[in-house]
Amino acid sequence: MPRYDFRCRACGSTFEVSRPMSSSNDPATCPDGHDDTVRLLSTVAMTGGAATPRQSSGGGCCGGGCCAT
Template identity: 75%
Template sequence: MPRYDFRCRACGSTFEISRPMARSGDPAVCPDGHDDTVKLLSTVAVTGGAGGSSAPAGGGGGGGCCG
């Protein structure tokens, strides 16, 4: 089940809630009972396999945006 991060505007606490994706936009109450919370944007790190790199080294390879 996905986890969503929230921050309480009243006390500044950051907390996590597990809920189905269909309920991802539902309001959340902080552990201290405050209901003025905001859902945080989560970042996800995606890495390649062991020792593999998907980006070429050196940064070359066309594009030519800057002369």
């Protein structure tokens, strides 16, 4: 289930709420009970890269060795 970050405008605390995507825009109450909250824009950082696919030097069941003609 996705987590959404909220900030309370009354006390300044930041908190997370887990809820379905269909409820992402529903209001949230801060842990101190204040209703004046705003959902924050979450950012996702991804590092690294995809591995380069290995190139096959032959075909067949075992790299071409047993199926060569």
